[in-house]
Amino acid sequence: MDINVRSGDTIWYYSNLFNVPLKLIIDSNPQVNPSALAIGQIIKIPGYQVSSYKIQANDTFWKIATERRIAVDSLALLNPTVNPRRLQIGQSIRIPVKVTYRVVDGNQAYDYQVLTGHLNKLFEIYPFIRNETIGQSVMGKNLDELQIGRGSKIVHWNGSFHGNEWITTAVIMQFLNDYLLALTNKESIRGLDVGPFYDQVTLSIVPMVDPDGVNLVLNGPPEGEFGQEALRINQGSTDFSGWKANIRGVDLNNQYPAKWDVEAARKPKEPAFRDFPGYQPLTEPEAIAMAELAGERLFEKMLAFHTQGEVIYWGYEGLEPPRAMTIVNEFGRVSGYEPIRYVDSYAGYKDWFVKVYRQPGFTVELGEGVNPLPLSQFDEIYQETIGIFLASMYM
Structure with a gap:
């Protein structure tokens, strides 16, 4: 106003x-x-x-x-x-x-257009949000990073590294709206006064890392060469519900130089609807933008939200700092999710972040079932995740 x-x-x-x-x-x-x-x-x-x-x-x-x-x-x-x-x-x-009500309704098919509409409403009502375009997708969609807060402790959240995990963006955006409401109305969330978080923490949020992939899953192939190539990769099927990759068929969460060669040896050797790590690390603009952002912001901790499994992966080759265990145990306590230190999977954003910066990094797998998770799970997932969002700021 x-x-x-x-x-x-x-x-x-x-x-x-x-x-x-x-x-x-x-x-x-x-x-x-x-x-x-x-x-x-x-x-x-x-x-x-x-x-x-x-x-x-x-x-x-x-x-x-x-x-x-x-x-x-x-x-x-x-x-x-x-x-x-x-x-x-x-x-x-x-x-x-x-404004005492949400303008973000996460419980819907959450594509790039819905995200953009909600961001514009939030920017209008809450002009203390800082917004920076950190890059563009293959098809030229802006990759937005939001920053909220004054604190020296920078906590990063991201969602939709994978196209068919778009519900993670919806969960992040709805909590962001609730946090902004609590700040401006001097209210608490789950009994916590969030006002001090604003002074202590700067939130860095990339709500949708793979907008082209999300739109492909939800809306089908776009017109033109990218849509035609996606159809070819998908063997002519117009059912893109299993698509995890970006629009070029590269799995963005297999793009990072953290045992990338191990993943490349056992994953698809050409563009695919999932798991292809690229012909070399960091070839895709979305993955590059996220790597550069980590270098610029120097996150105190990083949370990458994925689906599914109700587990939280938090280790990489013993390089994770000791406090990561304390943090992930708190995440598990407030959500009911199971902390898992090591898994035979590499080249992800969390792996690379822990390897390079030796700070706590977490892959949080929301919900259970087959991706994309149905919206019937949204409210339950949201309630489970609220505690993780809060704990990431106070731990």
């Missing part, structure tokens, strides 16, 4: 007027000097939207504000040209509405 500064207004006053944490207003206006507001300057207030209201008989600003449990001065601020003593029946005024 945008407002215009009046004489005497301060950021501190807006924080009290709208009951929004001061730090969130400051971070929503990075180009503004909080100590030197200028009359007429536009300030973004997070956690609010504006609705239109037509004046009815006997209405006053006080009556309208009382009915909506908002401050009278918030109406004056949003309606600077309206004389509150001379309201006219039918006259339109602007009313601030605090």
Whole structure:
């Protein structure tokens, strides 16, 4: 919600007027000097939207504000040209509405278009979210990284490394919405005050690593050469439900130089709907973007969300730090998932991250069944995962 500064207004006053944490207003206006507001300057207030209201008989600003449990001065601020003593029946005024509801519904077929629509809504309501395009997919879709928070501890989450595991993006996005709601409304999640997390942690989130693959699974092959090649790789079948790879038939989570040669020796030798590690490591733009991001951000811990199995893989060749065990045990406690240290599978993002940075990295396998998991599991998976999201910030 945008407002215009009046004489005497301060950021501190807006924080009290709208009951929004001061730090969130400051971070929503990075180009503004909080100590030197200028009359007429536009300030973004997070956690609010504006609705239109037509004046009815006997209405006053006080009556309208009382009915909506908002401050009278918030109406004056949003309606600077309206004389509150001379309201006219039918006259339109602007009313601030605090957002106390989700705008993200994860329980749906969650393709790139749905993601983009939800991101745009979140950026509008919560302008303290920082967004950076870290690369593009093979077909040119933006790979977005979101950053939330001020902390020196950078915690990374990602989803949909595999096309038919798109439900991971939906889970991440719904929790992100709940976290933003809790921050702006000064609420807790599962009894935890999340306000301190904002000061202690910077979340780095890439919600959809493989947008081309996700769209292929959910919407079928696109027109043109990429769609034709995908059909060829899929042996002419239009059923792409088993497709794990990117649009070129490369498994993005087999693309990393962490025993890549071991995987290459026993996996498909040419593009396939799953498991082909590429002709060499880090050939695909999506995998390269994620590797570069890790180098730039230097995550304190990294969580890659996949499906399925209700397990959490956390080790690589003994290079994982000792505290990784403490963290994964907490993940297991709050989710009911089983921690597994080693598995005969390599070249994944988690493996490479642990190998290169010697920090805790986790592959979290949500749900149980056959990918893509049905949406009938969404609510259960979401409830299981909330504790992992929270624990990743407080551990």
